[in-house]
Amino acid sequence: MAGTSTGHETDTVTAARSDARAQSGRVADAMPYLPASGTPFAPPGVDTDLLVWAETVAAGGYTHKVLARGSRIRLEDVTGEACAHVLLYNALEPWERLNVADTMKIPWQAYPGTGHPLLSGDGRVLATIVADDSGRHDALCGTSTAAAARAKYGDPAPQGPSPSGRELFVLAAAKHGLTPRDLPPSISFFKGVRVRGDGGLEFTGSAGPARAVELVAELPLIMLIANVPHPIDPRPGYVSGLLRVHAWRSAPTGPGDPYWDAAPETHRAYLNTTDYAGARGL
Amino acid sequence: MTATVPVAVTDAAGRRPSCPADLAVVLSPASYAGGTVLDLSGPLTAGEIVLDEVVPARAPWSAVVRAGQVLTIVDVGGNQSGDCLLYSAADTGERYSVPDTISWSGTAYVRTGTVLRSNYGNALATVVANEIDRQDTIGGACGKESNTLRYGHHTMAEHGCRENFLAEAARHGMGARDIVSNLNWFMNVPVEADGTLGIVDGISGPGKRVAFRADMDILVLVSNCPQVNNPCNGFNPTPLRMIVTAAAETAPEKARKTAQGTEPRA
Numbered sequence: 001m002a003g004t005s006t007g008h009e010t011d012t013v014t015a016a017r018s019d020a021r022a023q024s025g026r027v028a029d030a031m032p033y034l035p036a037s038g039t040p041f042a043p044p045g046v047d048t049d050l051l052v053w054a055e056t057v058a059a060g061g062y063t064h065k066v067l068a069r070g071s072r073i074r075l076e077d078v079t080g081e082a083c084a085h086v087l088l089y090n091a092l093e094p095w096e097r098l099n100v101a102d103t104m105k106i107p108w109q110a111y112p113g114t115g116h117p118l119l120s121g122d123g124r125v126l127a128t129i130v131a132d133d134s135g136r137h138d139a140l141c142g143t144s145t146a147a148a149a150r151a152k153y154g155d156p157a158p159q160g161p162s163p164s165g166r167e168l169f170v171l172a173a174a175k176h177g178l179t180p181r182d183l184p185p186s187i188s189f190f191k192g193v194r195v196r197g198d199g200g201l202e203f204t205g206s207a208g209p210a211r212a213v214e215l216v217a218e219l220p221l222i223m224l225i226a227n228v229p230h231p232i233d234p235r236p237g238y239v240s241g242l243l244r245v246h247a248w249r250s251a252p253t254g255p256g257d258p259y260w261d262a263a264p265e266t267h268r269a270y271l272n273t274t275d276y277a278g279a280r281g282l
Numbered sequence: 283m284t285a286t287v288p289v290a291v292t293d294a295a296g297r298r299p300s301c302p303a304d305l306a307v308v309l310s311p312a313s314y315a316g317g318t319v320l321d322l323s324g325p326l327t328a329g330e331i332v333l334d335e336v337v338p339a340r341a342p343w344s345a346v347v348r349a350g351q352v353l354t355i356v357d358v359g360g361n362q363s364g365d366c367l368l369y370s371a372a373d374t375g376e377r378y379s380v381p382d383t384i385s386w387s388g389t390a391y392v393r394t395g396t397v398l399r400s401n402y403g404n405a406l407a408t409v410v411a412n413e414i415d416r417q418d419t420i421g422g423a424c425g426k427e428s429n430t431l432r433y434g435h436h437t438m439a440e441h442g443c444r445e446n447f448l449a450e451a452a453r454h455g456m457g458a459r460d461i462v463s464n465l466n467w468f469m470n471v472p473v474e475a476d477g478t479l480g481i482v483d484g485i486s487g488p489g490k491r492v493a494f495r496a497d498m499d500i501l502v503l504v505s506n507c508p509q510v511n512n513p514c515n516g517f518n519p520t521p522l523r524m525i526v527t528a529a530a531e532t533a534p535e536k537a538r539k540t541a542q543g544t545e546p547r548a
């Protein structure tokens with residue numbers, strides 16, 4: 001029955017095994033590339049032997065990874081319609097996690113860009129934005145809830161056509177033993193928001209296709225990414241696009257690096273971070 | 283130090299709030315910087331008072347506010363930041379969410395009418411009255427560790443709001459992962475055109491108030507901010523007064539009681 005209607009011969013275990021194995025080697029628009037060094041989309045100028053993560057994330061999809069201190073992570077908005085909602089945790093003590101208020105308040109700057117530290121609530125830098133040719137990012141609006149996605153698109157479920165960011169974060173977090181209580185406000189890349197003088201929000205949208213942002217992991221990180229529309233994107237449809245992720249072995253920010261002592265607040269944040277890493281033997 | 287002149291421990295209506303410390307000391311101007319004016323004010327909404335407490339300077343506070351009840355927070359000494367988190371009393375996994383409040387309201391500032399939303403997008407509470415131009419929800423909380431970034435490692439011994447939140451959360455079975463970005467009643471954090479933001483001189487004053495109605499049963503955590511390195515408390519931490527008033531009777535309830543004869547007809 002199944003064989004005639006689906007094109008699969010699976011009426012015995014041997015046939016089912018052959019059928020499953022015949023699927024090897026296929027390619028999809030959204031998939032991880034293993035080993036990472038074999039990525040078909042290697043970032044320019046990067047020694048592919050150093051790659052530790054290579055993946056294309058579906059529109060409305062999610063991904064997650066544990067990364068060493070010193071990893072450099074590149075997120076690329078392939079079509080101009082991706083929006084990468086990101087949560088970061090200290091992989092060693094995951095109750096230390098991204099704090100968007102400190103991330104805006106301590107550098108005295110609401111709009112993330114090159115050189116901006118992504119801070120935890122514990123006075124340390126989880127990651128630094130070290131490259132950015134988009135400039136359209138947001139730390140104010142978080143990601144979409146099921147309630148918001150239901151009101152706007154109809155179906156917020158992860159298996160449906162318009163997943164909410166929070167539903168995807170719940171799944172990504174669970175794969176690292178984290179629960180919905182472990183989901184603080186997130187930051188997003190590739191869709192901009194500005195605050196007008198009266199406090200009103202202005203959606204500035206995308207900078208276009210093939211824009212990238214790069215982060216350096218300043219601590220061992222659990223990184224969760226949900227690729228869903230920005231919560232105040234005014235377009236009525238569920239507009240999303242492929243997100244490409246690469247990471248490679250590099251070095252954390254240290255003395256002599258341009259961001260190490262660029263500002264007194266972030267300088268002390270790097271001091272706290274290297275103090276923690278040193279005491280832990282990292 | 284002990285006040286040498288009698289200190290009023292009642293408000294203009296003759297009500298005396300409870301307090302975990304000696305109210306005469308807590309309400310004595312001599313306990314604060316020179317020139318401090320203290321005004322207990324009163325509730326912003328009518329209705330039976332079901333809770334009335336003064337939170338001493340630098341202390342944490344929490345209470346459950348039932349659906350329909352209104353919490354008035356009085357800035358007794360003026361420009362005193364009241365860092366605040368809200369949780370569903372039935373499931374503390376549902377808690378105040380800065381981004382959901384901002385995204386749904388379309389504005390970065392909190393004013394009368396702002397719905398304070400949870401991480402599920404639900405209404406936890408609604409601001410029903412506000413006596414200053416705008417309230418803050420993007421400035422976050424101070425803390426021992428973040429103080430080292432903002433002012434230097436010499437501030438490490440000082441107490442912070444994050445410590446107040448952790449202490450009060452622990453009383454309710456919660457920990458560090460339950461502390462998220464918060465509201466700051468009476469704190470002033472403008473965002474300039476280029477994204478520059480920061481805590482500047484306050485726009486509140488002694489006796490100024492804000493009030494919000496619980497839209498479900500909520501657990502309210504407050505840190506009476508101990509910060510002395512920036513203008514969020516005018517460099518002079520002072521008390522807050524917390525007044526919970528009973529839910530106003532809704533028109534259908536009144537009609538039902540009238541029909542049942544349990545309430546005299548108007």
Ligand SMILES: [Zn+2]
Pocket residue numbers: 363365423424425442443444507508509
């Ligand atoms: Zn504080």
